[in-house]
Amino acid sequence: xxxPILKYGDSILHTPARPVDAVTADIVQLIDxxxxxxxxxxxxxxxxxxxxxxxxxxxxxxxxxxxxxxLLTLVNPEFVERDGTQxxxxxxxxxxxxxxxxxxxxxxxxxxxxxxGAEQRxxxxxxxxxxxxxxxxxxxxxLFVDRLRGIKRDLIVRKIRxxxxxGKW
Ligand SMILES: [Zn+2]
Numbered sequence: 001x002x003x004p005i006l007k008y009g010d011s012i013l014h015t016p017a018r019p020v021d022a023v024t025a026d027i028v029q030l031i032d033x034x035x036x037x038x039x040x041x042x043x044x045x046x047x048x049x050x051x052x053x054x055x056x057x058x059x060x061x062x063x064x065x066x067x068x069x070x071l072l073t074l075v076n077p078e079f080v081e082r083d084g085t086q087x088x089x090x091x092x093x094x095x096x097x098x099x100x101x102x103x104x105x106x107x108x109x110x111x112x113x114x115x116x117g118a119e120q121r122x123x124x125x126x127x128x129x130x131x132x133x134x135x136x137x138x139x140x141x142x143l144f145v146d147r148l149r150g151i152k153r154d155l156i157v158r159k160i161r162x163x164x165x166x167g168k169w
Contacts, residue, residue: 001033002037003033003034003051003052004052005046005051005093005094006049006051006052006094007094007169008094008095008160009160009169010094012049012052012054013049013050013094013138014141015049015054016139017049017054017055017138017141018056019055020055020056020057020075020113022117023075023113023116023117027075030053030055031057031059031073031075031115033051034048034057034058034059035059037051038059039061039065041093042065043064043093044060044062044064044127044131045061045135046093047139048139049139049141050093050094050138056075056076056139057073057074057076057139058073058074058077058136058138058139060074060128060132062127072122074110074114074122074132074135075112075114075115077110077111077112077132077136077139078111078112079108079109079110079136080109080111080121082105082107082133083105083106083107084106085103085104085106086104086106086126086129086130087101087102087103087104088101088102089101090102090104090134090144092134092143094138094143095143095144095145095156095160098145098159100144100145100152100156102134102144102147103147104129104130104133104134105129106125106129107123107124107129108125108129108132108133109122109123109124110122110132
């Protein structure tokens with residue numbers, strides 16, 4: 001089922017998410033909804049808080065559905081290693097219409113559970129390392145806008161408030 005994606009300003013997006021106790025049938029259903037919602041958007045990643053569920057789960061597919069092996073589900077993810085920095089333009093399904101350059105690690109190793117509840121480990125670089133960090137931020141209640149500084153951040157926040165007041169957000 002495609003679920004509505006919450007937007008910047010919704011309190012769930014700005015709250016740290018809880019760990020998943022066990023990968024039950026309900027959690028697998030939630031994961032399937034997240035995947036469907038991500039592809040429908042379309043996006044390269046989606047975290048559970050973005051559809052209003054404050055749990056530490058995200059899905060990522062940097063191929064946007066072209067490569068079945070690129071679809072990853074991470075439950076209770078934790079960084080094991082992070083190296084380097086990359087500066088690239090980034091957007092977010094919860095901040096539609098806005099992009100900004102965000103500093104991210106060039107390489108990341110993440111351990112988590114998969115959709116069967118088994119332990120897994122992913123080593124990522126480039127775009128995937130960026131996606132892992134972006135989605136992990138969602139689980140900590142942080143959006144890319146929060147990573148910006150000064151004028152850049154103020155400009156986006158002011159525009160969002162204006163859209164919000166006009167009922168267009
Ligand atoms: Zn996002």
